[in-house]
Amino acid sequence: MLHLRLITPAEKTDDVVRLIERTVGTTHLVVMPGVARNPAGDVVTCDVAREAGDELLTELQGLGLDRTGSIAVENIDLSLSKRADKAEAEAPGEGADAVLWEHLADATHEESTLSATYLAFITLATMIAACGVVLDNAVLIVGAMAVGPEFGPLAGISTSIVQRAPRLALRSLIALLVGFAAAMVVTVGFSLFMDALDLFSKDQLEADRPQTGFVYAPDAFSFIVAVLAGAAGTLSLTSAKSGALVGVAISVTTVPAAANAAVALSYGDTEQTWGSTEQLLLNLLGIILAGTVTLLLQKWAWRKRT
Structure with a gap:
């Protein structure tokens, strides 16, 4: 109650x-x-x-x-x-099954605001993921996914579409784009710093990476998983089951793809840069689409039931 x-x-x-x-x-x-x-x-x-x-x-x-x-x-x-x-x-x-739209709007407003804390989390997550892709370490990739705060702005965009709230949409879009851009720029510098310390190398990046090679190789499953994760994440927000968000966070390849693109860019590897960027955009699109459709279905189903 x-x-x-x-x-x-x-x-x-x-x-x-x-x-x-x-x-x-x-x-x-x-x-x-x-x-x-x-x-x-x-x-x-x-x-x-x-x-x-x-x-x-x-x-x-x-x-x-x-x-x-x-x-x-x-x-x-x-x-x-x-x-x-x-x-x-x-x-x-x-x-x-009930959706408190005011609560949802307030929660997504808070989570989708571009703040120093948001920038710190997404930057740190991207840097952790950079270590994971270079070392081909799946544990680091999962950790970076859990740290990343990008689902907040994604949920904000979906909510703004359903509620027709242009201000929330703009705020969420700014947080998403500026957040990823800033994180990738810092990660490029981080990659160059690690290379200077002989901790990163181009050979590591371009070697066979069975654990993390998927981050720059988008396919149909990338979009399917993003759609499923977007629906699950939206349901977790509307039903106040926040624990499910952890599972969502480690299901989609947003932060790892951004990290791989940044590291590849630092070494001038355009193929991996474009592949990772495509993976990132595909996942973002899938989550927004699924979140929007899920909210619309919840709204329709609740009105019909009540």
Whole structure:
């Protein structure tokens, strides 16, 4: 279930309470008149079944509460209450299938913002992957995939398409393009530095690499895996099962492909550079396509069910 904490102007409190009372799937309604100071007003709290949460949040925004007061939402990990059980049973659909669009937009907004932390993670991931491709070490490749933060902007682009949010799309696209560009530039310098220390060499890059050669050899399976991973990642976001994102992160060849392209570029190997770039773009396209289609299907299925 979800716990809502609302600050409402006194003149809107009755409307808010009536809205909550007529929403199927709500319980534990509490009204505290005049206790809020900034902004001034009443505090209203309630619990709502996840499957009824999106509709209630939309109607609360329709009352202008997000502008004149406050709407805070928290996940309830444990609720020992027969009333809560009854509310969940009465709410249409299943909580695991419900999509909280405001929560999704907020999460993707945070994950798709170009920040120093985002740049640090994607750069470090690309440098780790560079070591993996040169050493032909699959463990390093998997580690780099897990560190890479690129799924956030990819999910942001898919969400922006479905929700028709151009600002989110632009923010996500900037984070994705600038992030990969910066990471690859730094990795080129890193590769040259490692070569000067005799830790990297062109012979290592161009040798037979059975563990990591796939990163510059895109094929049909590259796109298929990217599509499947994109769908799984999107489902993990909408159902709040964040653990599944780790599996998604180590399923797609985005960061390793960018790393291989950067190392190959530092040695002037155009064949591997273009092959890795093609692999990267193919994976990005597959994830965005799958994420968008998954969200559209979830939206359609939920509307039909409720």
